[in-house]
Amino acid sequence: MSATASTTEFRALTRPQMAARLARDIPEGWYVNLGIGIPTQVADHVPLDREVIFHSENGVLGMGPAPAEDKIEPWLINAGKQYVTLRKGGSYVHHADSFAMIRGGHLDLCVLGGFQVAENGDLANWATSENDMAPAVGGAMDLAAGAKRLWVLMDHTTKDGTPKIVHRCSYPLTAVGTTRRVYTNLATLDITERGFVVLDMAPGLTFENLQARTDAPLHR
């Protein structure tokens, strides 16, 4: 998303900036699962000396950065089927044990992409009515329901400007009421009992301008 369609001057965050913004809020020692897509980029913005332990659904705990081209280990992939590395102290488990970590509430944080996030914390990120392919859910419902905290990282609106931050989701839900925070290219929003509370906004963006791009009331 760029600001070209906007009526005022502001700079929407780029994807690397969005990932970096979220990464800032992950403290050392957390166990974190990053969903496929933009969330995966978050790991690149956590400095290696801040020990955060990344989990992948396919039984990898303690993932490190992507390997150099000549250091690829063909048996070591993440849930997005990308080659990854394992940090010292990492471990491998089977799928049921891996999802026990997720479903048993052992992950401090899960970051997922989203189609819509509602002010009641509902997330829709797996199916849309426009999609005529067979539906696919992967581990999204397990992650969204199971982690201690669910943060969503996504654009604030669709490409045609339709708000993705909404009063109630119109797409099929991934989980009910579990989203705690949303990081978009325009703002960071906490979900509270009052609804969405703005923590920060893209440089130059006004509260009113953000509200105009949002389908739910925003609070300061």
Place this chain on the structure above:
Amino acid sequence: MSATASTTEFRALTRPQMAARLARDIPEGWYVNLGIGIPTQVADHVPLDREVIFHSENGVLGMGPAPAEDKIEPWLINAGKQYVTLRKGGSYVHHADSFAMIRGGHLDLCVLGGFQVAENGDLANWATSENDMAPAVGGAMDLAAGAKRLWVLMDHTTKDGTPKIVHRCSYPLTAVGTTRRVYTNLATLDITERGFVVLDMAPGLTFENLQARTDAPLHR
């Protein structure tokens, strides 16, 4: 039990003979759990070249014979808290995985001791009304309900001659209807839809004499 109290001449099996009788019926390749007490002795009567894989509830699969006094490994015990050995090919798992083997129907055979076995296959082997200690069940209910086959190895009567092979159990049940066969010091009995069927008897014992020591009708 000896035959001294008997009105006819017969030789009741000794405990080693009972264990050996049962051991004869275990084919190579079976996964077998032997309960505490006489059942544990069955392993001594399976020749080592007939590979039978013995399981212990505390996460030991592939137990071997007791160690020599100077070969004891203090971290390797069975469910009866006796020192054991591990055969080549054996493995260790945690308690939930160990009981998944039991409860998931992966053991070919479990051999338990008993207070009473009924002709409907019910087993009572964990509590009696005479016992004023705190009740203890251990893994008996898991084993009796979970194994593919439950065989009971016990004396045919109590020391005072009360039958332990009964029409219906009067003691609290361990499992309902799962016993398939009983090996006693007097006979081997299959449990079928007709009830108890005698497979063999102690040397010199007559069918009528066996019936007289049994509280359920016997079939040939």
Place this chain on the structure above:
Amino acid sequence: MINKIVQSMADAMAGIQDGSVVLIGGFGAVGQPNALVDGLIEQGARDLTVAVNNAGVGRVGLARLMDLGRVRRVICSFPRSSDPVVFESLYRAGKIELELVPQGTLAERMHAAGAGIPAFFTKTAAGTLLAAGKEIREFEGETYVMEKALHGDVALVEAWQADRWGNLTYKQSGRNFNPVMAMASRLTIVQSQHMVELGDIPPENVHTPGIFVDRVLHVPYGDPSGF
């Protein structure tokens, strides 16, 4: 002597019936029993239900099995892949059934089958379309869905090492669904990269004990191919 090692693919596949539920290991291209899937194609069983994470890539392996009309139903979490052409076209044409299951529920349903648990409750999918028709229940004020055990008639598993008792290890992320599928099935067939002597795998580090394994075929194919 117990010897679960078989010498031919025909021996490995012997007795798989039409109408079987077949659990197939692997996640991405890693830990996939490709040779066994080809063996199943050759063996001829039809009207199969296949439980697997992805519904096949390109036109080989599982995709080919589906393309040949041998699969009635797929139980999976992610029917898409880099090239899901066969599944997608069969699905659009109504020629294959899909039971979509969240990935963790899929794994836990197999674990439950292996552990003698016919049904369990989970938070996953509560309040979503994937809970439709399922029993819903509250525990301590939270809403849960009842899910049922998923048993396999056959599991096809890929291992890194195997011995004649069927003890297995897996390499890195090649473990994935393989251990729970081995637990959940009446007949577990393994292709293993390496065959080792009894006792070579340290007893503390056996990943799948042989009690869950019926047949092992040595298939030293090397590294997983790309995706």
Place this chain on the structure above:
Amino acid sequence: MINKIVQSMADAMAGIQDGSVVLIGGFGAVGQPNALVDGLIEQGARDLTVAVNNAGVGRVGLARLMDLGRVRRVICSFPRSSDPVVFESLYRAGKIELELVPQGTLAERMHAAGAGIPAFFTKTAAGTLLAAGKEIREFEGETYVMEKALHGDVALVEAWQADRWGNLTYKQSGRNFNPVMAMASRLTIVQSQHMVELGDIPPENVHTPGIFVDRVLHVPYGDPSGF
């Protein structure tokens, strides 16, 4: 830098509240966190519920904790032992509650707690006194009992090796209940025979990943004592 290693027993025991549910590992004398149990005696928490396989031997360790009147309730499968004098006398005097649970159900209830499963069904105990008051249900013509997850506020665990991330291995039959108790508890405290560097435990052979561990104390006490 993540460092779960604590330097003193006081640090290991910090914050354990009165009224806690404490899961204590070990089977027989093997894999028992004896030092941590002594630490808990010292620490002073009372009105405890203890889940453990056996209810203590002689007058030391868990038996002493009970003798001091600090345990309100025991959840176990086998309250007897070679010398159960303390438990037996408290039990006969009505001074301690007992929840008797089949051993496999006990392990699976903890596994369920760790895996986010509030309740599950099992054949074990169906039709027996230990199913009294529990929900009974048929699946495919067989009778099952509904059992509930058993969560710990605290787990006391004994390991063979540990690193600063809390990765653990266990020796031989010392594994027993320890891994499921680590999974099932909000605060998992480990005493380990050996401390190793990060990466010394091969990643395929970590028995309990550090995600289930909060604190590790080095207690190199040697072999288990007799029974």
